[in-house]
Amino acid sequence: MPKVDYRLKALVDAPLGDKTNLADLARTAALSGATLIQYRDKTNSTREMIEQARAIGAALAETGVPFVINDRVDVALAVGADGVHLGRDDMDAATARSMMGDATIIGLTVKNEMDAQTTIGSPIDYACIGGVYDTLSKHNPDPPVGLEGFARLRVTLLAAKPDLPVGAIAGINVQRAADVVAAGADGVAVISTIFAALDPAAATRELRAGVDLALREASR
Template identity: 90%
Template sequence: MPKVDCRLNAIVDARLADKANLADLARTAALNGATLIQYRDKTNSTREMIEQARPIGAALAGTGVPFVINDRVDVALAAGADGVHLGRDDMDAATARSMMGDAAIIGLTVKSEMDAQAAIGSPIDYACIEGVYETLSKHNPDPRVGLEGFARLGVTLLAAKPDLPVGAIAGINVQRAADVDAAGADGVAVISTIFAALDPAAAARELRSSVDKALREASQ
């Protein structure tokens, strides 16, 4: 299975289409520090998702930055994406792996100890602990885990899967990126911090710089 660099997981949400072309946003993030691009769409039809995902994949060609689809294995396969990011209500990772093959990237959202235990036995390439801070990008019925919860879940995962990259998601900005990296994260996943900025390219560079600095300091 591939080794995933999850230092900066830039999530291109379908709602950003009101702001700019999604493929252009994805390429901008990839050229300015993102190490993983994820397309997330909670409302459109399967056909519309595929029609959005294919240009994003094309825009990322030559950047070296992998492209995954949130939730939908079928869309990932149809769009030729590099992999999929799964939640607790999506297809299980073992089935996704059997359909997508060993070369595919499979990520998994972790929100609780139960999720963490399930992740340990799953054929995944990275995990993302959700709910570290409050988020405005979607309704999240689960309580936020905070930095202490993040550290606890990360320890559970890494004790059993020491080589598994673990990222943090929800409400992450530049300062919080440094905080979660200090708490053990290998990176962050964001939407607004990059794509709601007046200059997404500059925002991506600043966030990537913050993550890299925090990881260097954590390793000393």
């Protein structure tokens, strides 16, 4: 059984904190159906990241939903997070695994065939392919891979690691969640679909229900 339930990863992005409390957002998503929470912060100092990550971790402590830190192995270790999500410019997964231990969750971003090949040889617990669609949540210098690109990269990973959970990220709403699951995704990762909604709890429940329905249909 995979270590990670990747049906719905909610990314709590630092800029959201300009309008509301990130820890509260993370807890709301976790209690409403998110199966994995990721804290992403590209701008704040290490000290500020640690303080924020501790607050998020405390808010999630009784939910049972794992919590990973984007990019920063040092922050994840400092706050006792459940794991880390790494990109192509971050610490390699093997080094992260040696530092964090076998029980830690380690995920990788896959944007192209080279990333997919790196993933195949890495000691990871999930991969996330994308961006699949355009997104306003971050600047992405790489063009979207689209559904065909997602499916192609998914096949590459499936051939070598058939039990590896693989998610899809960027520009995903309820309808697109059904599309990426049909293309082979085990789940989705989102920011705006949940946290830009007027009711993040309701948006989380709707998206989780959509993913679950798509997974049931894909398994028939």
